[in-house]
Amino acid sequence: MKKDKAGCDGKTCLLCRLSLKEWAPAVALQRKNFILNKGETLFTEGDKVNGIYFIYEGRMKVHKHWGTEKELIVRFAQKGDIVGHRGMGGPEQLYPVSATALEQVKVCFIEMDFFQTSLKINHDLLYELMLFYAQELQSSEKHMRNLAHxxxxxxxxxxxxxxxxxxxxxxxxxxxxxxxxxxxxxxxxxxxxxxxxxxxxxxxxxxxxxxxxxxxxxxxxxxxxxxxxx
Structure with missing residues (x-):
């Protein structure tokens, strides 16, 4: 993973789109942009949570261990999607999944402390994230039901x-x-x-x-x- 000097447009991700205009300079100061090559892992299941990632360009698979040697792909993420959020709020603060690039991917990284502060200040962002979690929970439950039945x-x-x-x-x-x-x-x-x-x-x-x-x-x-x- 290498730094992306070009950065993002400040309009694509959830954080940029739904934050107050007055909060935009703080986001620009805190965000870090990176480029991953195809097959490169952004974070691995069991890693300590360090922040949240927003995809600016490209597509990734979010996956986890399933049994001893098998892998289960939980979802696919693309431009504008958030990854790393499954590590929020857990007592151990560890990523429960891995994220791997399916092609060249550009991501915007936000440290967890700043992201949590952003949620407290930007109510539209908090509301949208709540809906996102609800939708993802429904999708996960359907996925597990399908695997079983x-x-x-x-x-x-x-x-x-x-x-x-x-x-x-x-x-x-x-x-x-x-x-x-x-x-x-x-x-x-x-x-x-x-x-x-x-x-x-x-x-x-x-x-x-x-x-x-x-x-x-x-x-x-x-x-x-x-x-x-x-």
Whole structure:
């Protein structure tokens, strides 16, 4: 991770957008900007919490250990998203997840003490963060429910729909997030072998299409039916 001399535009992240105008100079003074290369880790599960990160450019995966050697991807984050917030408020002040760059990523770092002070002063920021936590809690609960009760095929269909909703399609008609088969397996909580087999079934059924690391949806209505839990 290296320093980003160009910095950010002061408009993209939650902190910059929702802070009082009078607070902007303090934010500009406190923030630090960094660049990560693809595959570089921003923080690792179990590290001591030192602050909050806002993504200014690029995309990351947020993941955690699942069993002894497995990884579970909790979510994907992109421009404007916050990462590192899961370490707030815990008694041990340790990050419960890791964050790794999927491509070159630019982040804005804010130390925890200053961020907490910002929440006390900027009520719009505090309110928006509260809504964000509520939405993420709902998403996490659904994700765990799906792991317990939904078939792998259903989880795969659900994952593709969620990725399409978050990232949209690129100009070539694929979901705008290149993803390795291993990362896709980690996102749906399945082995690589099972993921490969089920994905081929969806391709044969003409519900999805795949080109390298690029996925697209051919029949979303049928994918939605696969996500129904009976």
């Amino acid at each position: 939904m078939s792998v095929k259903g989880r795969m269909a659900n994952a593709l729909i969620l990725l399409r909703q978050k990232f949209g399609f690129n100009k070539d008609g694929f979901i705008d997030l290149p993803l390795s088969k291993q990362d896709f397996a980690s996102y749906i909580g399945a082995t690589y072998e099972t993921t490969f087999r089920i994905l081929n079934e969806l391709i044969e059924e003409r519900l999805v299409a795949v080109s390298g690391k690029h996925f697209t949806i051919l029949n979303e209505a049928k994918l939605l039916r696969l996500t129904e839990i009976t």
